Amino acid sequence: MAVQGFNRRTFLGAASATGLTLAAGGTLTACGSGAKANAGAEASAKLKLPAYVAANVPQPDLPGNAQGLDAGYLRYPKNLVQRSGAKPGDGEPITALTETFTTMPPAMRRNAYWQELNRRVGSEFRMTIVNGLGEESVYRSKFNALIAGGELPDLMWFPPNQGLKNIPQLLDAKFHDLTEYLSGDAVKEYPNLANIPSYAWQTAVVNGRIAGYAVPYGRMGQVYVANEDFWKPVGGLEFDSAQDFFEKAKDLLDTKRKKWVLEPAYVNHMMQFATWYGLQNKWQEKDGKLTYMYETDEYLAGLEFAIKCQKAELFYPDPNLRTTLEKMGGGFLGLHVQSFPGFLNDSAMYDWPEKVVVPFAAEKGMQPSWHYGYGSVGFTAINNKVPKKRVKTLLKVLDFLSAPMGTETRRFLDNGIEGKHWDLSKDGDVILNDKGNAEVLTTRQAINFFGNAPQSLYLPGKPDVTRGIHETEVELIKIAQADASTGFFSDTYAGKGQSSKTELEESVKDIIAGREPLSSFKSDILPKWRRTAGDAMRREYETAMAKGKK
Incomplete structure (x- = not known):
């Protein structure tokens, strides 16, 4: 096949x-x-x-x-x-x-x-x-x-x-x-x-x-995969806005029957939410200057929405859940985040109605985004x-x-x-x-x-x-959207890029879970990422891209 x-x-x-x-x-x-x-x-x-x-x-x-x-x-x-x-x-x-x-x-x-x-x-x-x-x-x-x-x-x-x-x-x-x-x-x-x-x-x-x-x-990146049947009581997988999604998700939450809407992968869901607001794919360049997605209003909007979902108990309560697919197929979870090739494999293997939720505008007039993989x-x-x-x-x-x-x-x-x-x-x-x-x-x-x-x-x-x-x-x-840095080298990324990303995302999990305040993202977490790796990666990529254009 x-x-x-x-x-x-x-x-x-x-x-x-x-x-x-x-x-x-x-x-x-x-x-x-x-x-x-x-x-x-x-x-x-x-x-x-x-x-x-x-x-x-x-x-x-x-x-x-x-x-x-x-x-x-x-x-x-x-x-x-x-x-x-x-x-x-x-x-x-x-x-x-x-x-x-x-x-x-x-x-x-x-x-x-x-x-x-x-x-x-x-x-x-x-x-x-x-x-x-x-x-x-x-x-x-x-x-x-x-x-x-x-x-x-x-x-x-x-x-x-x-x-x-x-x-x-x-x-x-x-x-x-x-x-x-x-x-x-x-x-x-x-x-x-x-x-x-x-x-x-x-x-x-x-x-x-x-x-x-x-x-x-495949070049298709991560996707938001739903069980269509789970969403039928609220009219299916059509959403007019982030608030519309939130209200329908709350209607479907039924903890007595052990039905939750979202798998407990906070950061994965937050990234999907942020695309509804138009989140860029990693690095984007304007006038020779680079901005990373963590530094954007769209990323923060996705984070705020994830906090809202957590407070409403939409996430499955056990963060160590190991039976996501079984619960998705059984109708006890409504959404999970999956790589596109993984989604294809699951679509071939299982018969429950999987469908990708294409990013939609969080608010009227906004332009949603979706992120390519590297192929x-x-x-x-x-x-x-x-x-x-x-x-x-x-x-x-x-x-x-x-x-x-x-x-x-x-x-x-x-x-x-x-x-x-x-x-x-x-x-x-x-x-x-x-x-x-x-x-x-x-x-x-x-x-x-x-x-x-x-x-x-x-x-x-x-x-x-x-x-x-x-x-x-x-x-x-x-x-x-593609990542503007693809094809360019950053020595800092090679040495610290992944560890700094992991550290930031662990802190983001704490914010979504309510263990740290939202204000800590701008006051502590983002500045630390910039000091640790972000600013150095930015300089190296900008220099490399400028030389590549000569």
């Missing part, structure tokens, strides 16, 4: 609009001096990104575009494009470090899907798969151990949110610069890589070089001990793994072997069987982290749901 997610919600959220800036923005690019960082940002701004050439595949039922709208398929496409030419591999094993957040796949010798993948590629994939389901630091520990030991795999996945340090130096010392292979029209040698949108490639640029293959991921889930770098003549071979293999929906290769990559892993339903949908669930789903997740296709919408047996999700994407894009 084409809904390609990664079963751990915290990771899904990390690549979304409210998650971390990816490689080009700084999280993966911790650097030594500010001067070096700014020089790298200037070079990055002048770099020619890979050309975008849409894949030649059967027309989808619902169109996509290069801005992030996902193509949609109401049934699995027919007349699939067949792969021609030699196998991309060279007969030599391909080693790779990757991660999974689900059950580990069966070993290759007992895994018909993995064996068939090797046959089609023409090389044996020898994957070191780290299971990060229980502990976020597991992958980082394995990554660092390999770096320290010096025995690196051919392909190494650089995740966007796992605290890796000194990445520019590491890339310079240990990995190939892929700029000459992928910049501009050079990428056209690999048609499926050329089908990856520019916004995704932007996240794989580090200090003026294309550091790796940008692993594509990638990190990048895959190639070990510089790989002979230069083999770099193109590995890029051809990554091109194979990036085959889009509408190709026979993608059908295999997502579903395995017909008759063994999947069967066609009477309506023409591709349905995984038990062996497919055991082999394909588990193996594919590990592969998808270092090689994947741009996201498309296909929910087997749910054409109406697919159409509704596509319609929602169209509406979200109308009010979408």
Whole structure:
């Protein structure tokens, strides 16, 4: 299937609009001096990104575009494009470090899907798969151990949110610069890589070089997901204003029947409220000066509204709730915040009526907003001990793994072997069987982290749901904003950006919960964030952006 997610919600959220800036923005690019960082940002701004050439595949039922709208398929496409030419591999094993957040796949010798993948590629994939389901630091520990030991795999996945340090130096010392292979029209040698949108490639640029293959991921950021049935008693999910939402939510609150309206994720909800007031996406630039979303009236308005909801007891009372989806599906919660890929996965798996609430104007005359994500889930770098003549071979293999929906290769990559892993339903949908669930789903997740296709919408047996999700994407894009700092470097962000964000948001939780006064945000919390990281990030981004325009 084409809904390609990664079963751990915290990771899904990390690549979304409210998650971390990816490689080009700084999280993966911790650097030594500010001067070096700014020089790298200037070079990055002048770099020619890979050309975008849409894949030649059967027309989808619902169109996509290069801005992030996902193509949609109401049934699995027919007349699939067949792969021609030699196998991309060279007969030599391909080693790779990757991660999974689900059950580990069966070993290759007992895994018909993995064996068939090797046959089609023409090389044996020898994957070191780290299971990060229980502990976020597991992958980082394995990554660092390999770096320290010096025995690196051919392909190494650089995740966007796992605290890796000194990445520019590491890339310079240990990995190939892929700029000459992928910049501009050079990428056209690999048609499926050329089908990856520019916004995704932007996240794989580090200090003026294309550091790796940008692993594509949906650009849709976090969304407000409702159980439609929950809201039927008040007329459904149409709201004229924030106050209208509040009054309807109060009407639905029924603590005696253990029905609350909002999951207890205070900051996530507050961010959704703030978009009703028009909250910007992280950094925005005006006349060469940058403002962060924390510094805006819209952010404060969202915070005030969250306090109002907490006082009205709209939030579920246990902040450690671990059964959100069960309570959503059972009609005991009305709304939760989800990454868009996570929402797609849930829409495919569950039958309760999920629907995204598109941001609406908090008050008459206001313009609501919605925040794009970054469109990638990190990048895959190639070990510089790989002979230069083999770099193109590995890029051809990554091109194979990036085959889009509408190709026979993608059908295999997502579903395995017909008759063994999947069967066609009477309506023409591709349905995984038990062996497919055991082999394909588990193996594919590990592969998808270092090689994947741009996201498309296909929910087997749910054409109406697919159409509704596509319609929602169209509406979200109308009010979408991107982060102005994407593609620029901040040394401070790399070192302190996430910790300062976490500290501020913990304080915001205290305000919403009533443990601290609202006044403390402007008097203490915001000034501390500025001193700790905000003002330094601002200076570094402004300098980098100014140099990039010269």
